[in-house]
Amino acid sequence: MIDLEPSVISKALNAMPMFNPRNAHLSENGGGAANNWSNGYRYGHEHEEDILNLIDREVDKCDNLAHFQLMHSVAGGTGSGVGSKILEILQDRYSKKIITTVSVFPSNDKTSDVVVQPYNSVLTLKKLIECSHGTFVFHNDALNNIDNLLLNQSNMRHNPYYNHHLNDKEMSGHASFQGANKLIASVIASISNPIRFPGYMYSSIQSIMSSVIPTSDLKFLTTSIAPFSGGHSNHKYINEHDMFLELSDDRYKSVISLHGTDVVFVALMNYLISGSSLDRKEIRKGILKIQSRTNFPGWATRSVPVVYGKKSPFVQDQLLEGIQISNNTSVIALFEKILRQFDMLAKRKAYFNMYCEDNSAEEMNRVGGVFGECREAIVSVIDEYKACKSASYLDDEEEDQEFRDDGDVEMN
Numbered sequence: 001m002i003d004l005e006p007s008v009i010s011k012a013l014n015a016m017p018m019f020n021p022r023n024a025h026l027s028e029n030g031g032g033a034a035n036n037w038s039n040g041y042r043y044g045h046e047h048e049e050d051i052l053n054l055i056d057r058e059v060d061k062c063d064n065l066a067h068f069q070l071m072h073s074v075a076g077g078t079g080s081g082v083g084s085k086i087l088e089i090l091q092d093r094y095s096k097k098i099i100t101t102v103s104v105f106p107s108n109d110k111t112s113d114v115v116v117q118p119y120n121s122v123l124t125l126k127k128l129i130e131c132s133h134g135t136f137v138f139h140n141d142a143l144n145n146i147d148n149l150l151l152n153q154s155n156m157r158h159n160p161y162y163n164h165h166l167n168d169k170e171m172s173g174h175a176s177f178q179g180a181n182k183l184i185a186s187v188i189a190s191i192s193n194p195i196r197f198p199g200y201m202y203s204s205i206q207s208i209m210s211s212v213i214p215t216s217d218l219k220f221l222t223t224s225i226a227p228f229s230g231g232h233s234n235h236k237y238i239n240e241h242d243m244f245l246e247l248s249d250d251r252y253k254s255v256i257s258l259h260g261t262d263v264v265f266v267a268l269m270n271y272l273i274s275g276s277s278l279d280r281k282e283i284r285k286g287i288l289k290i291q292s293r294t295n296f297p298g299w300a301t302r303s304v305p306v307v308y309g310k311k312s313p314f315v316q317d318q319l320l321e322g323i324q325i326s327n328n329t330s331v332i333a334l335f336e337k338i339l340r341q342f343d344m345l346a347k348r349k350a351y352f353n354m355y356c357e358d359n360s361a362e363e364m365n366r367v368g369g370v371f372g373e374c375r376e377a378i379v380s381v382i383d384e385y386k387a388c389k390s391a392s393y394l395d396d397e398e399e400d401q402e403f404r405d406d407g408d409v410e411m412n
């Protein structure tokens, strides 16, 4: 756990007494990274050895290390800048291990109090494109929407994921990120369920990731969690089939779908986590329904893998729960919006000086060049997600040409 504001770390340690304080990195100076990616990245660079020691110490305790997961925000200074440096460190030092990230994207709806958020987001996205093998995208707008939806639902106080720990003040204020963070925490915990309670399938991160990431260019993942509707009293009536439908409900997804446009699903995987046996007939019915309703591109397998997760023996409630991991084109809208905000600032070179080492014209040009490269990398991810909608996406043009040329020779 790393933050440049000591008060944040001490609050987190107080809230989580089980967390080993030796694994918390505190900045001596305090004060945070002032919402600036460069400050965070520089700090990470200067403290690389400390950060490495912290990681290595935990790695040494592992018998069979498979994977690293970075949890961060892309918009401030620390999560984005230090997070980017950590991704580089991990890629460099543990090149054979899988790296996934849980990346929180800021709200676009509200006017941001920090004007340079688009710069930080674009700089971080470039590192995610380079270093992460799979990124779970959590968009604060989508999480806020779920928040509001649940607040409007009767009985939501007892929702198994959401509010049953919130008191009245929190319910009425619904301020801060408490609800959003609970959702994120539930999803992350569920994703690793088959690894922590292994069954005969999907008990490794490789098998999960390879089911939802068909090519390394398409690696930005959306999640949803269920049940939401009806609250606790109806929970026991939600069967496997209902669960699948709820998981595919756009309103409960961690990235907002493009309204009015068809979202194409490259891959989709459902988890069913239960303390008792599952009804295979309802599962089959659910899969068929999802397959008929989901917009898969022509080249995709259309299969809907199902992970059968086990409930922790420490959890009293053994009722059915589910999550969905999908790889879909709704990230296009999110990334395009970030780029539009980025362009509005960058075309005027606004606040470039905050990212410069000195005030020289060369340094301004260097920063402009770096920003341009990052922008290009994001445009190419957007293009890839647009291209994957086509049925011929996986066709190799060069191979096709060779094939056609070979055909010509034979014909002659």
Ligand SMILES: Nc1nc2c(ncn2[C@@H]2O[C@H](COP(=O)(O)OP(=O)(O)OP(=O)(O)O)[C@@H](O)[C@H]2O)c(=O)[nH]1
Binding pocket: 004, 032, 033, 034, 035, 036, 073, 074, 075, 076, 077, 078, 079, 080, 104, 105, 106, 107, 140, 143, 177, 180, 181
């Ligand atoms: N979902 C969620 N989003 C958060 C949370 N904290 C911050 N954010 C989002 O992340 C953005 C950046 O948060 P900061 O706390 O400023 O980022 P930081 O990484 O600590 O960086 P500095 O404070 O600049 O050092 C905010 O604008 C929010 O959009 C949280 O607890 N949950």
Ligand SMILES: [Mg+2]
Binding pocket: 003, 005, 008, 032, 033, 076, 078
């Ligand atoms: Mg901070």
